[in-house]
Amino acid sequence: xxxxxxxxxxxxxxxxxxxxxxxxxxxxxxxxxxxxxxxxxxxxxxxxxxxxxxxxxxxxxxxxxxxxxxxxxxxxxxxxxxxxxxxxxxxxxxxxxxxxxxxxxxxxxx
Amino acid sequence: xxxxxxxxxxxxxxxxxxxxxxxxxxxxxxxxxxxxxxxxxxxxxxxxxxxxxxxxxxxxxxxxxxxxxxxxxxxxxxxxxxxxxxxxxxxxxxxxxxxxxxxxxxxx
Numbered sequence: 001x002x003x004x005x006x007x008x009x010x011x012x013x014x015x016x017x018x019x020x021x022x023x024x025x026x027x028x029x030x031x032x033x034x035x036x037x038x039x040x041x042x043x044x045x046x047x048x049x050x051x052x053x054x055x056x057x058x059x060x061x062x063x064x065x066x067x068x069x070x071x072x073x074x075x076x077x078x079x080x081x082x083x084x085x086x087x088x089x090x091x092x093x094x095x096x097x098x099x100x101x102x103x104x105x106x107x108x109x110x
Numbered sequence: 111x112x113x114x115x116x117x118x119x120x121x122x123x124x125x126x127x128x129x130x131x132x133x134x135x136x137x138x139x140x141x142x143x144x145x146x147x148x149x150x151x152x153x154x155x156x157x158x159x160x161x162x163x164x165x166x167x168x169x170x171x172x173x174x175x176x177x178x179x180x181x182x183x184x185x186x187x188x189x190x191x192x193x194x195x196x197x198x199x200x201x202x203x204x205x206x207x208x209x210x211x212x213x214x215x216x217x218x
Contacts, residue, residue: 043211044208100155101155103151104153
């Protein structure tokens with residue numbers, strides 16, 4: 001009965017590949033997010049969706065494409081992976097400003 | 111350009127003593143702040159928040175203080191316990207900006 005879940009937990013792949021990370025929340029929240037935590041440990045917002053609609057899109061390469069099939073899911077697809085994409089990616093949902101985070105997906109691009 | 115800054119990357123405190131984690135922000139329009147706690151290999155979890163209409167919010171051992179004129183907030187943990195050892199992130203809500211985090215180690 002995990003509140004915000006992400007799969008996979010670890011992802012190791014070669015440069016140039018395309019990969020997806022899935023996120024699901026069972027909290028009934030309307031807003032979901034993707035964050036990137038890089039090697040310097042900064043936690044930066046990438047995207048935010050409210051009721052399946054994109055509301056925040058920070059300066060992120062267009063190789064990153066979020067997809068929200070319904071309110072409970074926000075998946076992240078990354079095309080043509082680069083070395084600099086290696087990071088931990090966190091999904092989150094929110095209620096009244098409070099973020100509920102998933103456990104993270106550690107992506108390593110070789 | 112960091113809008114939310116946590117200038118101390120780490121802090122060590124003896125068990126039972128007070129832990130004080132600091133956070134500064136640059137934008138006076140920020141009006142709601144949150145603290146999150148993160149254990150290794152887990153996502154951050156919400157700890158406590160404060161609105162700019164208050165200067166203090168308390169929840170058990172955790173108290174957050176906000177000094178709007180100084181654009182500074184701090185998280186006090188008293189008494190500190192070994193289980194408090196984690197990385198603590200300060201964040202503003204609008205816009206969503208996180209500090210770099212401070213690693214707290216509580217020594218038994």
